[in-house]
Amino acid sequence: MYEKHLMICGATGCLSSGSQSVEQALIEELEKRGIRDNYRLVMGGCPGFCEVGPIIVIYPDEVLYCRLKPKHMAELVEKHLVGGEIVEKLLYKGPDVDVPARFYDTIPFYAKQKFNVLRNSGIIDPESIDEYIMRGGYRAFTRSLEMEPAAICEEVKSAGLRGRGGAGFSTGLKWEFTLNAVGQKKYVVCNADEGDPGAFMDRSILEGDPHAILEGMLICGRAIGANEGYVYCRAEYPLAIKRLKIAISKAEEYGLLGENILGYNYNFKINIKEGAGAFVCGEETALLASIEGKRGMPRPRPPFPAQSGLFGKPTTINNVETLANIPLIVKEGGAVEFASVGTEGSKGTKVFALAGKIRNTGLCEVPMGITIREIIYDVGGGIKGGRDFKAVQAGGPSGGCIPAEQLDLPIDYDSLNKAGAIMGSGGLVVMDERTCMVDLARYFLSFTQKESCGKCTPCREGTKRMLEILNRITEGEGKPEDLDILDSMAYSIKDSSLCGLGQTCPNPVLSTIRYFRHEYEEHINNKFCRAGVCKALFNYKIDPETCTGCTVCARACPVDAISGEKKLPHEINLDLCTNCGSCIEKCRFDAIIIKPVGREADVSN
Amino acid sequence: MSTETEAAIAPEIDLSAIEEIIEPYLGKKEMVIPVLQKVQEHFGFLPRPAMEEVSRLMRIPLSRLYGVATFYAQFKMKPRGRYIIRVCKGTACHIQGSPKIADRIEETLGLQSGETTDDLRFTLEEVACIGACALAPVIMINDEPHGRLTPDKIKDILDSYE
Incomplete structure (x- = not known):
């Protein structure tokens, strides 16, 4: 019998902040005292709050300790586990709380969140099927065994669930098409090829609650008449793959996968396919080609996968987060409950990955319809370092940016589309005044250009030409006509590309031109990048009024370009300076300013 | 190579x-x-x-x-080093300064992305996104992630891989 359960976050975020050495130190401390067996340690799923990792949550006490280091473990064991006293200094502290917060319910990051998809993450042991079942797992699946396939599709449709992977198509309708397609053999495919740079929710769900995905696939198989499924998962996610494999073998052992499941006339097996690194494989027809062992190139639709998919058979392809919602919808009364959250056109919750220049980085799950302001300021805690919010990029390389004027935009599929962004997979990358929007557009396009599979000309050639123009602009060689050319090329590529990659890849360029045209014009006409990113388009200067002569910048400079006496204003030798930015990062007095090249007099920052 | x-x-x-x-x-x-x-x-x-x-x-x-x-990016046609350094080129890492991290690694090892040191110690690669965006900028060396990097930290990290 365990006295307490300690959930140690074992997701990538906390691993990179050192959760493994924290666990090691904890085990050593417990062993030293001979009390190791009294506690259950679970390297479990993710509470989402990567910013303050590594995190340990202790049950049944309901205490969340954060920012842990191995050296804290002796005190944690001594005081909390042995002494029964809370170690206040390891609780969550921040500018948004008056007193250290002890658990989810008092930490502001969680206040506006609603856990559907992340319901088990960080609570159960992802490697234990029993814990999933105890939390109501596989109940929806057993209910679906008593239902007609068409009725299951109908329920998912009535819940209003839309695909969480990108375009937001109705999941129930997709299932119905596959159900109605002619053919004996059908497939369920789970798209776990999360490739959007800036999104990591699928990874977290797979690592934290793998059985939810299996249950979603089982219900889908039942609904469309399939008896085989594939999970196509990125090879870059080894822990997710390991946990899926464990989950599959446990489900087989329990008779939830295999032949005549639970005595019903229903067979289902699940295979895992590891992706080999190609962003375009997030596109459904490319993903299917890859499972078939071919180059992952898309093909024209129709025929849609619902008619002719994997190995030419009718196939439903759903994203990880979509499938994780399914058990909640198909459980008794679930569809109505699901539809009661969200907006008219977008039901339920959505998981967002908060990253970039935001204080609380991590994963959050919020009801659809919440405003961007609420996500960034209430959940995300505002901008890092107290700088001004500039824009947020929603939907990765297929999406667009949303500027400060639109902070009150509600987050749902349709509002985001109207604003020129997309829901995509739910990556939200926050930018402040030190982010250059032209460079950002260039960055996204260089990504999509590299990932273009090369099959269709508009995408293969078009992205390359657009990238050349953007490179020129960021190097100071932009021409006034460039903006019109970019605009017209963007629409040609959108209209004529074969797949979603090409059709959406100009979005970041279009949306940055739409909201930050002045920044492009400043790059082109004034040869100035006021964010201090495009190296050819600015110089650093030390403001003699503000500089205190603390010498920190001079010591940080890798090329010894900064000189000056202690306690006297310093100076930068522009002949030596490489614009590496080490000084501006280190300066605590904002004394280093960004100014246009070669115009000494004009410091109009 | x-x-x-x-x-x-x-x-x-x-x-x-x-x-x-x-x-x-x-x-x-x-x-x-x-x-x-x-x-x-x-x-x-x-x-x-x-x-x-x-x-x-x-x-x-x-x-x-x-x-x-x-x-597929995963497949390599040339021999690689004992330690594979993967520099994350994801969005979050980009705006948090991953280009500066990549520059510093390239300078320190004298390698361009895709190359391997002559002693087969390190191979430098780029990866689209590691999925640790919250700790940007991030690199992975073999299976170990290193997050919240600044260029100054690079030398010590590389030195710890023999």
Whole structure:
């Protein structure tokens, strides 16, 4: 019998902040005292709050300790586990709380969140099927065994669930098409090829609650008449793959996968396919080609996968987060409950990955319809370092940016589309005044250009030409006509590309031109990048009024370009300076300013 | 890594492992990607003689096999170092300064992305997104992530891999 359960976050975020050495130190401390067996340690799923990792949550006490280091473990064991006293200094502290917060319910990051998809993450042991079942797992699946396939599709449709992977198509309708397609053999495919740079929710769900995905696939198989499924998962996610494999073998052992499941006339097996690194494989027809062992190139639709998919058979392809919602919808009364959250056109919750220049980085799950302001300021805690919010990029390389004027935009599929962004997979990358929007557009396009599979000309050639123009602009060689050319090329590529990659890849360029045209014009006409990113388009200067002569910048400079006496204003030798930015990062007095090249007099920052 | 080095390594490779790897997949052409993944796991890259052997055993033309292998970023046609440094080029990492991290690694090791040090210690690669955006900028060295990097931290991190 365990006295307490300690959930140690074992997701990538906390691993990179050192959760493994924290666990090691904890085990050593417990062993030293001979009390190791009294506690259950679970390297479990993710509470989402990567910013303050590594995190340990202790049950049944309901205490969340954060920012842990191995050296804290002796005190944690001594005081909390042995002494029964809370170690206040390891609780969550921040500018948004008056007193250290002890658990989810008092930490502001969680206040506006609603856990559907992340319901088990960080609570159960992802490697234990029993814990999933105890939390109501596989109940929806057993209910679906008593239902007609068409009725299951109908329920998912009535819940209003839309695909969480990108375009937001109705999941129930997709299932119905596959159900109605002619053919004996059908497939369920789970798209776990999360490739959007800036999104990591699928990874977290797979690592934290793998059985939810299996249950979603089982219900889908039942609904469309399939008896085989594939999970196509990125090879870059080894822990997710390991946990899926464990989950599959446990489900087989329990008779939830295999032949005549639970005595019903229903067979289902699940295979895992590891992706080999190609962003375009997030596109459904490319993903299917890859499972078939071919180059992952898309093909024209129709025929849609619902008619002719994997190995030419009718196939439903759903994203990880979509499938994780399914058990909640198909459980008794679930569809109505699901539809009661969200907006008219977008039901339920959505998981967002908060990253970039935001204080609380991590994963959050919020009801659809919440405003961007609420996500960034209430959940995300505002901008890092107290700088001004500039824009947020929603939907990765297929999406667009949303500027400060639109902070009150509600987050749902349709509002985001109207604003020129997309829901995509739910990556939200926050930018402040030190982010250059032209460079950002260039960055996204260089990504999509590299990932273009090369099959269709508009995408293969078009992205390359657009990238050349953007490179020129960021190097100071932009021409006034460039903006019109970019605009017209963007629409040609959108209209004529074969797949979603090409059709959406100009979005970041279009949306940055739409909201930050002045920044492009400043790059082109004034040869100035006021964010201090495009190296050819600015110089650093030390403001003699503000500089205190603390010498920190001079010591940080890798090329010894900064000189000056202690306690006297310093100076930068522009002949030596490489614009590496080490000084501006280190300066605590904002004394280093960004100014246009070669115009000494004009410091109009 | 020059072609001579590759040629020098190639004749010595022991192809007997390939038969064992392929055994469960014989006749299943759709399993070619998992096969290549396992072959690469064994050799560290996909040497030409190994590709020829896979082609023969799986009855897939060599041209098609190379077509598949060169399509995916994961497959490497040249030998790689003991430690693979993957610099995350994701959005969050980009705006948090991953280009500066990449520059510093390139300077320190004298490598460009895709290259390997002569002593086969390090290979430098770029990866689209590691999925640790909250700790940007991030690199992975083999399976270990290193997050919240600044250029100054690079030297110590690299030194810890012998």
